[in-house]
Every structure is written in structure tokens, then in C-alpha cells.
Amino acid sequence: xxxxxKPLPALADPPMRPGRRGHGRATLADVALLAEVTKITVxxxxxxxxxxxxxxxxxxxQALQRTAYMPNKQAxxxxxxxxxxxAALVPNLDHSVFGETVQAxxxxxxxxxxxxxxxxxxxxxxxxxxxxxAVLGWAPAxxxxxxxxxxxxxxxxxxxxxxxGTPVLEIWDHHPQPEPPFAQIGFDHRAVGRxxxxxxxxxxxxRLAYLDSSVAEDLRAHQRGAxxxxxxxxxxxxxxxxxxxxxxxxxxGRRALDGLRRAAGQAVSAVACANDQLxxxxxxxxxxxxxxxxxxxxxxxxxxxxxxxxxxxxxSTVHTPSAEIGRATAQAVxxxxxxxxxxxxxxxxxALLARASTGG
Amino acid sequence: xxxxxKPLPALADPPMRPGRRGHGRATLADVALLAEVTKITVxxxxxxxxxxxxxxxxxxxQALQRTAYMPNKQAxxxxxxxxxxxAALVPNLDHSVFGETVQAxxxxxxxxxxxxxxxxxxxxxxxxxxxxxAVLGWAPAxxxxxxxxxxxxxxxxxxxxxxxGTPVLEIWDHHPQPEPPFAQIGFDHRAVGRxxxxxxxxxxxxRLAYLDSSVAEDLRAHQRGAxxxxxxxxxxxxxxxxxxxxxxxxxxGRRALDGLRRAAGQAVSAVACANDQLxxxxxxxxxxxxxxxxxxxxxxxxxxxxxxxxxxxxxSTVHTPSAEIGRATAQAVxxxxxxxxxxxxxxxxxALLARASTGG
DNA sequence: TTGTAAGCGTTATCAA
DNA sequence: TTGATAACGCTTACAA
Numbered sequence: 001x002x003x004x005x006k007p008l009p010a011l012a013d014p015p016m017r018p019g020r021r022g023h024g025r026a027t028l029a030d031v032a033l034l035a036e037v038t039k040i041t042v043x044x045x046x047x048x049x050x051x052x053x054x055x056x057x058x059x060x061x062q063a064l065q066r067t068a069y070m071p072n073k074q075a076x077x078x079x080x081x082x083x084x085x086x087a088a089l090v091p092n093l094d095h096s097v098f099g100e101t102v103q104a105x106x107x108x109x110x111x112x113x114x115x116x117x118x119x120x121x122x123x124x125x126x127x128x129x130x131x132x133x134a135v136l137g138w139a140p141a142x143x144x145x146x147x148x149x150x151x152x153x154x155x156x157x158x159x160x161x162x163x164x165g166t167p168v169l170e171i172w173d174h175h176p177q178p179e180p181p182f183a184q185i186g187f188d189h190r191a192v193g194r195x196x197x198x199x200x201x202x203x204x205x206x207r208l209a210y211l212d213s214s215v216a217e218d219l220r221a222h223q224r225g226a227x228x229x230x231x232x233x234x235x236x237x238x239x240x241x242x243x244x245x246x247x248x249x250x251x252x253g254r255r256a257l258d259g260l261r262r263a264a265g266q267a268v269s270a271v272a273c274a275n276d277q278l279x280x281x282x283x284x285x286x287x288x289x290x291x292x293x294x295x296x297x298x299x300x301x302x303x304x305x306x307x308x309x310x311x312x313x314x315x316s317t318v319h320t321p322s323a324e325i326g327r328a329t330a331q332a333v334x335x336x337x338x339x340x341x342x343x344x345x346x347x348x349x350x351a352l353l354a355r356a357s358t359g360g
Numbered sequence: 361x362x363x364x365x366k367p368l369p370a371l372a373d374p375p376m377r378p379g380r381r382g383h384g385r386a387t388l389a390d391v392a393l394l395a396e397v398t399k400i401t402v403x404x405x406x407x408x409x410x411x412x413x414x415x416x417x418x419x420x421x422q423a424l425q426r427t428a429y430m431p432n433k434q435a436x437x438x439x440x441x442x443x444x445x446x447a448a449l450v451p452n453l454d455h456s457v458f459g460e461t462v463q464a465x466x467x468x469x470x471x472x473x474x475x476x477x478x479x480x481x482x483x484x485x486x487x488x489x490x491x492x493x494a495v496l497g498w499a500p501a502x503x504x505x506x507x508x509x510x511x512x513x514x515x516x517x518x519x520x521x522x523x524x525g526t527p528v529l530e531i532w533d534h535h536p537q538p539e540p541p542f543a544q545i546g547f548d549h550r551a552v553g554r555x556x557x558x559x560x561x562x563x564x565x566x567r568l569a570y571l572d573s574s575v576a577e578d579l580r581a582h583q584r585g586a587x588x589x590x591x592x593x594x595x596x597x598x599x600x601x602x603x604x605x606x607x608x609x610x611x612x613g614r615r616a617l618d619g620l621r622r623a624a625g626q627a628v629s630a631v632a633c634a635n636d637q638l639x640x641x642x643x644x645x646x647x648x649x650x651x652x653x654x655x656x657x658x659x660x661x662x663x664x665x666x667x668x669x670x671x672x673x674x675x676s677t678v679h680t681p682s683a684e685i686g687r688a689t690a691q692a693v694x695x696x697x698x699x700x701x702x703x704x705x706x707x708x709x710x711a712l713l714a715r716a717s718t719g720g
Numbered sequence: 721t722t723g724t725a726a727g728c729g730t731t732a733t734c735a736a
Numbered sequence: 737t738t739g740a741t742a743a744c745g746c747t748t749a750c751a752a
Contacts, residue, residue: 025524027745038723043747053721068520073497074434074443075745078728083434085477085498093453094460094683095666103453106480110487115494117445118478120466127470134475137433138445160428164385250670277666284670306455306637307667310610310644323454387729398739403731413737435729438744 026067035063104326183343193227253281270298276305313356386427395423464686543703553587613641630658636665673716
């Protein structure tokens with residue numbers, strides 16, 4: 001409540017200039033008119049309040065309130081060339097680990113005033129390319145894609161963006177060698193596959209199976225499977241790799257039990273799954289049929305879905321840094337934007353959680 | 361491969377005009393220069409190819425390819441006043457029903473060339489208001505918010521947007537009376553609460569409980585609980601309402617069992633839960649303690665989470681039209697944009713799935 | 721501390 | 737069928 005050296009004209013209605021195609025909202029010019037300064041002063045006040053004289057600032061403040069001014073970011077971006085919008089492409093969001101990542105990404109970007117432009121690709125490289133092209137039209141401040149495998153066109157677009165100074169990040173994977181073209185924030189799925197094999201081998205299992213994702217394009221799952229099989233075979237174990245049926249992955253996990261017991265001449269004693277949904281399904285079906293878990297069949301999942309540890313027996317799994325990936329991605333984006341450097345990747349820790357379903 | 365009446369100048373390097381602060385990408389002007397027409401002709405070709413002469417079109421087509429032109433949507437929006445971006449605010453995305461909705465929304469918007477600007481609110485009305493203000497700066501083509509309850513400031517912003525012709529949609533709820541200010545796409549949670557009560561009453565239960573969400577701001581869960589309790593009491597049943605502990609909802613469901621058995625003088629015989637996570641936790645804990653389900657305790661969930669039907673006994677629940685809400689929202693947005701009318705709401709069907717945990 | 725002028729890349733309007 | 741011109745709302749560069 002301080003005295004106002006130069007009071008604003010008393011107005012019943014804010015003096016909106018009748019723009020040719022204006023959409024009714026107050027613009028900088030409206031605010032400036034009311035505050036009796038020019039647009040640029042208002043713009044300055046909004047960006048660097050300290051550089052505006054206190055009395056002027058006060059008038060502007062009031063004018064902003066009266067007009068309920070809301071900056072047009074399109075115009076701002078067009079003029080400045082820098083947006084505060086991060087484009088992210090993920091395979092899906094429904095009951096998947098990517099939901100956690102996107103959630104964390106969104107929450108971590110918000111305090112920095114960055115918005116999230118989101119597109120789902122359904123694990124399709126073609127859709128990824130389409131969506132990337134669409135999203136690039138907004139000149140995003142940074143681009144986040146999932147995984148390292150992209151269509152050639154996608155790769156070109158990403159490289160062009162990176163060459164133009166836009167940070168590009170690949171999430172949910174991390175291969176330091178060979179030197180990746182973009183920052184990677186995630187973990188090495190081959191290492192996870194090896195650890196899964198070692199865990200089951202250490203428990204004495206020699207007849208193993210990897211129940212892979214039904215999604216042909218889930219390359220990370222396949223990669224874990226390949227590493228799992230290689231490690232197991234190197235240790236002299238027998239490994240069967242089978243692919244889950246399409247459809248509800250819990251169902252697929254349940255139905256996989258038959259395949260596992262039929263296919264192997266001698267029954268498999270331990271199964272590693274591409275995700276916890278398959279693992280839960282398999283575990284529940286095994287229990288429903290009276291199989292002892294882990295006695296007759298050990299089950300190991302991946303993803304640490306919330307329900308797994310509440311089952312009886314609790315599902316052993318790999319805890320993935322799903323939310324951490326989102327947070328780390330936001331931080332990498334912020335750092336890259338702040339210092340105008342390319343984004344920097346990180347390897348994030350995962351953990352194999354040995355629970356009852358593999359003998360604790 | 362048709363003859364080109366007026367061939368493009370052969371160029372090793374596309375002639376990028378050295379813009380004052382250009383960010384390297386080709387603009388309409390670059391394409392026009394190369395095609396030897398003016399910007400507006402290229403713009404026309406892009407929007408209405410039919411209105412451009414075939415020979416000109418061909419030259420433009422080649423120029424577009426050579427320059428790898430990608431339209432700047434900021435500039436387009438600024439000039440035209442219409443964006444193709446839908447802003448959506450949801451409480452969260454991690455392992456929740458909203459993941460399904462956002463996924464479906466994203467997929468349904470994509471074919472229409474609409475992009476999704478997403479923000480999560482964490483069930484906080486304050487964050488909803490902040491995020492809405494942020495997102496409005498992009499002048500979205502439509503605005504999607506979750507639920508009917510908003511902070512006063514949010515309401516003002518939404519009303520201003522709607523008054524300005526921007527479709528505003530509230531999802532995940534539907535109250536036709538009193539006439540809602542915005543289009544609602546969802547279902548009536550009171551009706552669900554009543555149906556949950558009737559289901560348990562019909563199975564003969566007279567000592568009921570509603571295990572509410574720990575999230576104070578999950579008003580829809582509370583509303584279901586209120587309707588549940590009212591219906592049960594009207595039928596002469598006893599109803600206890602308790603709130604789940606904060607933290608992992610499966611854990612909260614498990615821990616609720618003690619509360620249920622302690623608090624009631626006479627033990628509760630059936631529990632309706634605010635969501636399936638609580639329901640699963642409760643069911644699993646009851647089984648772990650050797651309680652017969654539904655014999656000693658019937659459990660009813662909400663949300664139809666994928667795992668519920670695989671438990672033993674399978675969890676009875678309410679199937680919510682999570683994905684349908686996303687699809688219907690996209691359709692309503694498209695229709696509103698096409699005909700320039702306010703968005704129209706829809707009541708979507710839900711279903712109570714009677715499974716084994718309430719006696720089938 | 722404030723203002724002027726020019727432009728960001730596109731589309732609307734009107735004229736040719 | 738094509739073009740000239742003037743916006744859209746904001747920011748940069750430079751001047752006062």
C-alpha cells in the first residue's frame with residue numbers, strides 16, 4: 001500500500017486495442033498503454049524487474065493485474081529464438097515404467113518453468129519419426145527420445161537438432177561404448193541381463209528360460225535376454241528363450257507356463273522375465289497350479305512393479321531407476337540450457353532385488 | 361520424373377539467408393527463393409496445394425525437399441491465431457488410471473495432427489492453477505483438466521479461455537446437474553459408489569467399510585465413499601469409512617486390515633476400496649493371514665487394474681473407461697475445433713465386475 | 721532508466 | 737494463380 005506517484009487512469013474497462021486478428025487477451029501493448037510506458041519497458045520489467053525504476057515498476061505491476069496479462073509464448077519464442085518446452089517421446093504410458101519416468105520428468109521440469117510436450121510412439125519407429133517431425137515444429141528447447149534405436153530419418157532429425165544446439169537425450173539406455181551420438185540417461189541392459197543370469201545360476205539353477213516381451217520393437221528387453229542367455233550358456237547352463245503371447249502381459253505370463261513345461265525335455269527350473277507383468281502372471285499361474293515357487297520354478301521379473309513384492313511369494317525383480325531417469329533427464333536438460341552445452345549422459349544404478357520367488 | 365519447365369538453379373548448398381538471429385533451419389523464405397516464387401505461394405502450397413499451378417507446385421515440392429523445410433509452428437500460430445496443441449492437466453501418470461487416459465488421448469490426437477502439452481498436478485489445486493497459467497501461454501487449441509473441482513483462479517482462467525472460444529473439457533467426472541460450465545467427459549462417481557454398496561448389500565453384507573484414498577484431494581474417491589455410505593446406511597447397514605495410510609497404496613491396503621478388524625466392535629464383512637491398489641493390498645494381506653475371501657472378508661476394488669483379475673481370489677472391481685475417456689476427449693476436441701463450437705460432454709459407461717473376491 | 725526501430729517466420733487481406 | 741503488404745506479440749540491438 002504505497003503512494004503511487006503517477007496513478008493509473010481509472011478505468012472501468014481495460015483499453016484493449018482492437019487487433020486485426022487478436023484473440024481477446026491482453027498483450028504487452030495493452031499493459032504498456034495502461035501503465036503509460038512502452039512495450040519494451042513492460043517486457044523488461046517481466047524479465048529483469050531490477051532494471052526498471054520502482055515507480056514505473058509499480059505502475060506496470062498494477063497494469064499487469066488489471067489486464068490479467070498472460071504472455072504469449074509463441075511470440076516470445078519467435079522473437080527470442082528460445083523456447084521453454086521440452087519434447088519427450090516415449091513408447092507408452094499405461095501402467096508402464098515410462099509413466100513413472102514421464103511423471104518425474106514433468107515434476108522436475110515444472111519448477112524450472114519448462115513445459116513438457118509429450119508424444120507416445122507405441123514402440124513404433126515409424127511413429128517415433130512422425131511424432132518427432134511434428135514436435136520439432138515447435139522448436140523445443142530440448143528433445144528426449146527413448147532408447148538408442150531409431151529410424152534413419154529420426155536419426156537425421158535428431159542430428160540436425162543437436163547440430164543446431166538443441167540438447168538431445170536418449171533415455172532408458174546407456175552404452176558408453178562406442179561413443180554415443182547423444183546424451184544417454186539410463187542403464188546398460190546387457191549388464192542387467194547378465195546379473196539376472198548370475199542370480200539364478202548362483203541359486204544353483206542350470207535349466208533356465210528367458211520369457212521375452214511380445215513387443216518385437218522392445219529392443220531393450222531382447223538385449224537383456226541375449227545377455228542373459230550368453231551368460232547362462234557360458235556357465236554351462238541350458239537356456240530357452242521364448243516370446244510371450246501378445247495381449248495382456250499378465251495373461252501372457254500365465255499362458256507361458258505351459259510352453260515352459262512342454263517345450264523343455266527336462267523342465268526349466270528358473271525363468272527370467274522381460275517385465276514384472278509377465279513375471280507376476282507366471283508366478284500366479286504356477287501357484288494356482290500348485291507348483292512350488294521357487295522350489296519347482298523360480299521366477300525373476302524386471303521393473304519392480306509395485307504389486308510384485310506383495311505377492312506370495314514376493315516376486316524377485318530388477319529395480320529400475322524409472323523416476324530417477326526422469327529427474328536426471330530434467331537436470332541434464334536444465335544444465336545444457338543454462339550453460340548452452342550439449343547435454344551430458346549418466347549411467348543410473350539399478351538393483352536386483354532378491355525376494356522369495358527366487359529363494360530370497 | 362516429369363519434365364520440369366523451369367528447372368531449379370543447381371545448388372550445392374541451399375541458399376540460407378543469413379538471418380539476424382536465425383537458428384539455422386530453412387524458412388519459408390529460403391524455400392521461396394529456391395523455387396523462385398514468393399513466401400506466400402509456398403505457404404499456400406503447403407496449406408492448399410490445389411490452388412497452386414502444377415508447375416509451380418512441382419518447383420516448390422523440390423525446393424521443400426532440398427531445404428528439408430520444417431514449418432515453424434510458433435510463427436504459424438502467431439500469424440493465424442490457431443494452434444494445434446492440446447493442453448492436458450492430470451493428477452499423475454505413474455501406474456495410475458490417468459496413464460491409460462493420457463496414452464489414449466495422445467494416440468487419438470496424433471492422427472489429427474494435434475500435439476499434446478502435458479502437465480501433472482499431483483492432485484494439488486495450487487499446482488493445477490500454476491500449470492494451467494503456464495500452459496495457457498502457448499495459446500492451446502483446447503484445454504483438458506481433470507475433475508470438476510478447481511481453485512478459484514483456475515476457474516477464472518478456464519472461464520476466460522472458454523469465453524475466448526477455446527474448448528475446455530473436464531475429464532474423469534460427469535455431473536449433468538446442475539448444468540456444468542464446461543464439457544465433462546467421464547462418469548458419475550456417486551452412481552459408482554451406490555452400485556458398489558448395492559453389490560455388497562445384495563451379497564448379504566450388513567457390516568461394511570469404505571477404505572478411502574489417502575490423498576486428501578482425491579475428491580472423486582471421497583465422493584464414491586460418501587455415496588457408498590449413504591446407500592448402505594439407507595439399507596440399514598453399518599458403514600465405517602476409513603482413510604488409507606499415505607505411502608505405497610498396496611502397503612496401505614495391507615495395513616488397513618488391522619484397522620478394519622480393530623475398529624469395528626463387530627468385524628466388518630465387506631470392504632469397498634477407493635482403488636485397486638488398496639484392494640489388492642487388502643486382499644493379499646487377508647489371504648496371507650489365512651482369512652477366507654470372500655467368506656470372512658469380501659473385497660471390492662475400483663479401477664480394474666490389470667493384476668486384480670489374476671489374483672486368487674480374483675479382485676472384484678469397477679471397470680473404469682480410462683482409455684475411452686482419452687479417446688472421447690480427443691473426439692470432442694476435434695469436433696469442437698472443426699465446427700468452432702464449444703466442446704460437448706459425454707457420460708461414459710463403467711461396469712462393476714463381480715469376481716471371486718466378493719463371491720463372484 | 722527508458723525508448724526507437726527492426727525483425728522473428730508465418731498467415732490474412734486485398735489487389736493484380 | 738500469384739504477389740505486395742501488413743499484421744501476429746514479443747525481443748534484440750542500439751540510441752537517448
